[in-house]
Amino acid sequence: DVSAILSTEDHSELMQSIASKTSSQFFHIPPVPYKSLEKSKDSQNGESDADRIFLDNTLRSSEDPALILYTSGTTGKPKGVVHTHRSIIAQVQTLTKAWGYTSADQFLHCLPLHHIHEIHVHGLFNGLLAPLYAGSTVEFLPKFSQWNLEEIARVISNRRI
Known part of the structure:
Protein backbone atom coordinates (compact mmCIF):
# COMPACT_ATOMS: atom_id res chain seq x y z
CA ASP A 1 0.00 0.00 0.00
CA VAL A 32 15.86 23.63 -4.11
CA PRO A 33 17.69 26.89 -4.78
CA TYR A 34 21.32 26.44 -5.74
CA LYS A 35 23.84 27.23 -3.05
CA SER A 36 27.54 26.53 -3.37
CA LEU A 37 28.79 24.04 -0.83
CA GLU A 38 32.36 25.28 -0.97
CA LYS A 39 34.08 26.40 2.21
CA SER A 40 32.87 29.72 3.49
CA LYS A 41 35.42 32.52 3.51
CA ASP A 42 34.59 33.29 7.13
CA SER A 43 34.85 29.71 8.34
CA GLN A 44 37.14 29.74 11.39
CA ASN A 45 37.26 26.03 12.10
CA GLY A 46 37.58 24.58 8.58
CA GLU A 47 33.97 23.43 8.57
CA SER A 48 32.37 23.76 5.14
CA ASP A 49 28.81 24.78 4.32
CA ALA A 50 28.25 21.15 3.34
CA ASP A 51 29.33 20.01 6.80
CA ARG A 52 26.82 22.36 8.40
CA ILE A 53 24.06 21.07 6.12
CA PHE A 54 24.89 17.41 6.76
CA LEU A 55 25.67 17.75 10.45
CA ASP A 56 22.89 20.13 11.50
CA ASN A 57 21.18 18.07 14.17
CA THR A 58 18.48 20.51 15.23
CA LEU A 59 15.75 18.34 13.72
CA ARG A 60 17.25 14.87 14.06
CA SER A 61 19.74 12.79 15.96
CA SER A 62 22.74 11.23 14.23
CA GLU A 63 21.35 7.89 15.40
CA ASP A 64 17.89 8.41 13.88
CA PRO A 65 16.98 6.11 10.97
CA ALA A 66 17.59 7.76 7.59
CA LEU A 67 17.46 5.01 4.97
CA ILE A 68 16.42 1.37 4.73
CA LEU A 69 18.28 -0.83 2.25
CA TYR A 70 16.93 -4.26 1.46
CA THR A 71 19.25 -7.22 1.13
CA SER A 72 18.97 -9.55 -1.84
CA GLY A 73 17.81 -12.46 0.28
CA THR A 74 20.57 -14.84 -0.82
CA THR A 75 20.60 -16.58 2.59
CA GLY A 76 16.89 -16.27 3.31
CA LYS A 77 14.17 -13.69 2.99
CA PRO A 78 15.29 -10.14 2.11
CA LYS A 79 15.78 -7.97 5.18
CA GLY A 80 15.63 -4.22 5.66
CA VAL A 81 18.94 -2.83 6.90
CA VAL A 82 18.48 0.51 8.66
CA HIS A 83 21.15 3.17 8.09
CA THR A 84 21.37 6.11 10.47
CA HIS A 85 22.19 9.70 9.57
CA ARG A 86 25.63 9.10 11.07
CA SER A 87 26.32 6.07 8.85
CA ILE A 88 25.30 8.02 5.74
CA ILE A 89 27.45 11.02 6.72
CA ALA A 90 30.42 8.71 7.36
CA GLN A 91 29.98 7.00 4.01
CA VAL A 92 29.59 10.27 2.09
CA GLN A 93 32.67 11.80 3.76
CA THR A 94 34.71 8.64 3.14
CA LEU A 95 33.70 8.45 -0.54
CA THR A 96 34.39 12.15 -1.07
CA LYS A 97 37.89 11.78 0.37
CA ALA A 98 38.67 8.43 -1.30
CA TRP A 99 37.63 9.61 -4.77
CA GLY A 100 39.06 13.11 -4.30
CA TYR A 101 35.83 14.88 -5.28
CA THR A 102 36.07 18.70 -5.38
CA SER A 103 33.84 21.62 -6.27
CA ALA A 104 35.56 21.71 -9.68
CA ASP A 105 34.22 18.26 -10.63
CA GLN A 106 31.22 17.71 -12.88
CA PHE A 107 29.25 14.47 -13.00
CA LEU A 108 26.80 13.05 -15.50
CA HIS A 109 24.50 10.88 -13.40
CA CYS A 110 23.25 7.95 -15.47
CA LEU A 111 22.30 5.49 -12.72
CA PRO A 112 18.96 5.07 -11.04
CA LEU A 113 19.24 6.45 -7.50
CA HIS A 114 18.42 3.02 -6.06
CA HIS A 115 21.10 1.10 -8.02
CA ILE A 116 22.87 -1.15 -5.51
CA HIS A 117 26.58 -1.85 -5.96
CA GLU A 118 28.60 -3.80 -3.41
CA ILE A 119 27.83 -2.44 0.07
CA HIS A 120 26.35 0.95 -0.79
CA VAL A 121 23.68 2.44 -2.94
CA HIS A 122 25.96 3.48 -5.79
CA GLY A 123 23.61 5.83 -7.63
CA LEU A 124 22.62 7.67 -4.46
CA PHE A 125 25.89 7.79 -2.51
CA ASN A 126 28.69 7.78 -5.12
CA GLY A 127 26.74 9.45 -7.89
CA LEU A 128 24.80 12.10 -5.97
CA LEU A 129 25.44 12.65 -2.25
CA ALA A 130 29.26 12.51 -2.27
CA PRO A 131 29.61 14.89 -5.26
CA LEU A 132 27.08 17.31 -3.76
CA TYR A 133 28.89 17.14 -0.41
CA ALA A 134 32.08 18.19 -2.23
CA GLY A 135 30.27 21.03 -4.00
CA SER A 136 30.50 19.31 -7.40
CA THR A 137 27.99 19.78 -10.20
CA VAL A 138 25.70 16.82 -10.94
CA GLU A 139 23.72 16.62 -14.21
CA PHE A 140 21.08 13.93 -14.63
CA LEU A 141 20.19 12.18 -17.85
CA PRO A 142 16.50 12.87 -18.49
CA LYS A 143 15.81 9.13 -18.73
CA PHE A 144 18.02 6.20 -17.76
CA SER A 145 19.09 3.95 -20.61
CA GLN A 146 22.38 2.14 -20.77
CA TRP A 147 22.18 2.10 -24.57
CA ASN A 148 21.40 5.78 -25.10
CA LEU A 149 24.98 6.63 -26.06
CA GLU A 150 24.01 9.48 -28.41
CA GLU A 151 22.13 11.25 -25.60
CA ILE A 152 25.03 10.72 -23.21
CA ALA A 153 27.51 12.14 -25.76
CA ARG A 154 25.21 15.11 -26.43
CA VAL A 155 24.88 15.98 -22.74
CA ILE A 156 28.63 15.64 -22.17
CA SER A 157 29.34 17.92 -25.13
CA ASN A 158 26.64 20.51 -24.40
CA ARG A 159 27.33 20.73 -20.66
CA ARG A 160 31.11 20.34 -21.07
CA ILE A 161 31.23 17.57 -18.52
Whole structure:
Protein backbone atom coordinates (compact mmCIF):
# COMPACT_ATOMS: atom_id res chain seq x y z
CA ASP A 1 0.00 0.00 0.00
CA VAL A 2 1.16 3.51 -0.84
CA SER A 3 0.58 6.04 1.93
CA ALA A 4 2.31 9.09 0.44
CA ILE A 5 3.60 10.24 -2.94
CA LEU A 6 6.29 12.90 -3.31
CA SER A 7 6.90 14.69 -6.60
CA THR A 8 8.65 17.65 -8.11
CA GLU A 9 6.82 20.00 -10.49
CA ASP A 10 7.79 18.06 -13.63
CA HIS A 11 5.73 14.99 -12.60
CA SER A 12 3.25 16.70 -10.29
CA GLU A 13 0.13 16.29 -12.43
CA LEU A 14 0.66 12.56 -13.02
CA MET A 15 1.56 11.90 -9.37
CA GLN A 16 -1.50 13.82 -8.09
CA SER A 17 -3.67 11.64 -10.32
CA ILE A 18 -2.06 8.46 -8.98
CA ALA A 19 -2.38 9.72 -5.40
CA SER A 20 -6.10 10.33 -5.80
CA LYS A 21 -6.65 6.86 -7.33
CA THR A 22 -4.73 5.13 -4.52
CA SER A 23 -6.10 7.20 -1.62
CA SER A 24 -2.56 8.38 -0.91
CA GLN A 25 -1.43 11.73 0.37
CA PHE A 26 0.34 13.88 -2.23
CA PHE A 27 3.22 16.20 -1.37
CA HIS A 28 4.74 18.63 -3.85
CA ILE A 29 8.51 19.03 -3.45
CA PRO A 30 9.54 22.61 -4.28
CA PRO A 31 12.75 23.23 -6.22
CA VAL A 32 15.86 23.63 -4.11
CA PRO A 33 17.69 26.89 -4.78
CA TYR A 34 21.32 26.44 -5.74
CA LYS A 35 23.84 27.23 -3.05
CA SER A 36 27.54 26.53 -3.37
CA LEU A 37 28.79 24.04 -0.83
CA GLU A 38 32.36 25.28 -0.97
CA LYS A 39 34.08 26.40 2.21
CA SER A 40 32.87 29.72 3.49
CA LYS A 41 35.42 32.52 3.51
CA ASP A 42 34.59 33.29 7.13
CA SER A 43 34.85 29.71 8.34
CA GLN A 44 37.14 29.74 11.39
CA ASN A 45 37.26 26.03 12.10
CA GLY A 46 37.58 24.58 8.58
CA GLU A 47 33.97 23.43 8.57
CA SER A 48 32.37 23.76 5.14
CA ASP A 49 28.81 24.78 4.32
CA ALA A 50 28.25 21.15 3.34
CA ASP A 51 29.33 20.01 6.80
CA ARG A 52 26.82 22.36 8.40
CA ILE A 53 24.06 21.07 6.12
CA PHE A 54 24.89 17.41 6.76
CA LEU A 55 25.67 17.75 10.45
CA ASP A 56 22.89 20.13 11.50
CA ASN A 57 21.18 18.07 14.17
CA THR A 58 18.48 20.51 15.23
CA LEU A 59 15.75 18.34 13.72
CA ARG A 60 17.25 14.87 14.06
CA SER A 61 19.74 12.79 15.96
CA SER A 62 22.74 11.23 14.23
CA GLU A 63 21.35 7.89 15.40
CA ASP A 64 17.89 8.41 13.88
CA PRO A 65 16.98 6.11 10.97
CA ALA A 66 17.59 7.76 7.59
CA LEU A 67 17.46 5.01 4.97
CA ILE A 68 16.42 1.37 4.73
CA LEU A 69 18.28 -0.83 2.25
CA TYR A 70 16.93 -4.26 1.46
CA THR A 71 19.25 -7.22 1.13
CA SER A 72 18.97 -9.55 -1.84
CA GLY A 73 17.81 -12.46 0.28
CA THR A 74 20.57 -14.84 -0.82
CA THR A 75 20.60 -16.58 2.59
CA GLY A 76 16.89 -16.27 3.31
CA LYS A 77 14.17 -13.69 2.99
CA PRO A 78 15.29 -10.14 2.11
CA LYS A 79 15.78 -7.97 5.18
CA GLY A 80 15.63 -4.22 5.66
CA VAL A 81 18.94 -2.83 6.90
CA VAL A 82 18.48 0.51 8.66
CA HIS A 83 21.15 3.17 8.09
CA THR A 84 21.37 6.11 10.47
CA HIS A 85 22.19 9.70 9.57
CA ARG A 86 25.63 9.10 11.07
CA SER A 87 26.32 6.07 8.85
CA ILE A 88 25.30 8.02 5.74
CA ILE A 89 27.45 11.02 6.72
CA ALA A 90 30.42 8.71 7.36
CA GLN A 91 29.98 7.00 4.01
CA VAL A 92 29.59 10.27 2.09
CA GLN A 93 32.67 11.80 3.76
CA THR A 94 34.71 8.64 3.14
CA LEU A 95 33.70 8.45 -0.54
CA THR A 96 34.39 12.15 -1.07
CA LYS A 97 37.89 11.78 0.37
CA ALA A 98 38.67 8.43 -1.30
CA TRP A 99 37.63 9.61 -4.77
CA GLY A 100 39.06 13.11 -4.30
CA TYR A 101 35.83 14.88 -5.28
CA THR A 102 36.07 18.70 -5.38
CA SER A 103 33.84 21.62 -6.27
CA ALA A 104 35.56 21.71 -9.68
CA ASP A 105 34.22 18.26 -10.63
CA GLN A 106 31.22 17.71 -12.88
CA PHE A 107 29.25 14.47 -13.00
CA LEU A 108 26.80 13.05 -15.50
CA HIS A 109 24.50 10.88 -13.40
CA CYS A 110 23.25 7.95 -15.47
CA LEU A 111 22.30 5.49 -12.72
CA PRO A 112 18.96 5.07 -11.04
CA LEU A 113 19.24 6.45 -7.50
CA HIS A 114 18.42 3.02 -6.06
CA HIS A 115 21.10 1.10 -8.02
CA ILE A 116 22.87 -1.15 -5.51
CA HIS A 117 26.58 -1.85 -5.96
CA GLU A 118 28.60 -3.80 -3.41
CA ILE A 119 27.83 -2.44 0.07
CA HIS A 120 26.35 0.95 -0.79
CA VAL A 121 23.68 2.44 -2.94
CA HIS A 122 25.96 3.48 -5.79
CA GLY A 123 23.61 5.83 -7.63
CA LEU A 124 22.62 7.67 -4.46
CA PHE A 125 25.89 7.79 -2.51
CA ASN A 126 28.69 7.78 -5.12
CA GLY A 127 26.74 9.45 -7.89
CA LEU A 128 24.80 12.10 -5.97
CA LEU A 129 25.44 12.65 -2.25
CA ALA A 130 29.26 12.51 -2.27
CA PRO A 131 29.61 14.89 -5.26
CA LEU A 132 27.08 17.31 -3.76
CA TYR A 133 28.89 17.14 -0.41
CA ALA A 134 32.08 18.19 -2.23
CA GLY A 135 30.27 21.03 -4.00
CA SER A 136 30.50 19.31 -7.40
CA THR A 137 27.99 19.78 -10.20
CA VAL A 138 25.70 16.82 -10.94
CA GLU A 139 23.72 16.62 -14.21
CA PHE A 140 21.08 13.93 -14.63
CA LEU A 141 20.19 12.18 -17.85
CA PRO A 142 16.50 12.87 -18.49
CA LYS A 143 15.81 9.13 -18.73
CA PHE A 144 18.02 6.20 -17.76
CA SER A 145 19.09 3.95 -20.61
CA GLN A 146 22.38 2.14 -20.77
CA TRP A 147 22.18 2.10 -24.57
CA ASN A 148 21.40 5.78 -25.10
CA LEU A 149 24.98 6.63 -26.06
CA GLU A 150 24.01 9.48 -28.41
CA GLU A 151 22.13 11.25 -25.60
CA ILE A 152 25.03 10.72 -23.21
CA ALA A 153 27.51 12.14 -25.76
CA ARG A 154 25.21 15.11 -26.43
CA VAL A 155 24.88 15.98 -22.74
CA ILE A 156 28.63 15.64 -22.17
CA SER A 157 29.34 17.92 -25.13
CA ASN A 158 26.64 20.51 -24.40
CA ARG A 159 27.33 20.73 -20.66
CA ARG A 160 31.11 20.34 -21.07
CA ILE A 161 31.23 17.57 -18.52
